[in-house]
Amino acid sequence: MPDKMHIKVTVNGQDEEFLAEPRELLIYALRERLNLTGPHVGCETSHCGACTVIVNGKSVKSCTMFVGQANGAEITTIEGLGSPDALHVLQETFREHHGLQCGFCTPGMITRAHKLLEENPNPTEEEVRFGMAGNLCRCTGYQNIVKSILAAAAQMNGAQEAAE
């Protein structure tokens, strides 16, 4: 049996260290070692996007990354974007526009949408749909998810204009 690796990662701004076999998938390290149960295990075959987190500035399906690969990385999960007391703009707009029904896909949706808006702060509807194509939702039919993301973009841009 190969040795366990000493893994050091920064998750949501906090340094974390633990021992793990390199074959452990990042999603399980996040959920079971660090108790970050926001990212979900959906299909576990890199299709559904429910496990999406941000690793070194990239949207990543954490079911398709070994924890060994993530060693040294900076990781952001949905828990790092907002909290129940201080929701992220995307969390607010998903609530307001009914961007979720059962909610299972929502952490992955919002974490991916966050990165999308960082790269493209003013997307068209088509760009939102293309940029969110790696996240599946089986409830909403996507209309309200797209609305929620466009609303968040408008709100974030409005806030920026107000600040200038």
Next chain:
Amino acid sequence: MIPAPFDYYRPTDIAGVIALLEEHGDDARVMAGGHSLIPMMKLRMAEIPHLIDLQDVAGLGGITIDGSEIRIGAMTTQADLIDHEGLAAAAPILREAALQIADPQVRYMGTVGGNVANGDPGNDMPGLMQCLDAQFTLVGPDGERTVAARDFYEAAYMTARTDEEVLTCVSFTAQPGGAAYEKQKRKIGDYATAAAAVQLTREGSTCAAASIAMTNLSDVPVWSPAAGAALADTPVDDSAIKAAVDAALADIDPTEDNRGPVKFKRHVAGVILTRAIKSAWARA
């Protein structure tokens, strides 16, 4: 899904990678983005006792454009390809093809090197690189050698790369004219039911030369010289396009799977190739 255990290595230079490959032979595999290999390992269709992660190896990234000569480091991701404005100007077909691969998350991780080296008939870059007449640079214990994309693929997952070699770079000469990559897939993230890469040059109102390759319609990518020749010295009218499609369909060998029976795949291949030729010609 838990893969079989493995020893994990993250060397920082290519010499370190080759030393590990020499030591462990076919018990070792290199991994780039991992988005083909990791699913195979999770399904236990691949068991890799020694996994060599290339993410820290110096000199495997980057896109360089020197006139019409283009070099793409093996660890360049599909997202890097899409974002590179210089490449989009010099060879826009790469962005067009990359945007049709998988989904955004996978494109952040999936690399050009992994896509061409894996030898999966479903991957899009091998056919594209055959169309562009790209060269693959392989580095091994005996140094560096170059293999043409058109000579690289032997069978599904079988390529000219030996177990001790690493594919480090893809290079090609950008051609004037028009090019297009068209792909039919069942859903986002799926491999092609059929896909076609076309590059052609125009002289006045006729096509001077054309290169045509197809994806996922055989156990290797199919570059069809006969299809290209059928377009040369024609005005790329309906009869020339039909001749090219007929020639390409004679060179493919699709098999029935959950993307459809052979007859359907041949039909889709004809539709997709026709679209790609028309699109490339309109851009030429």
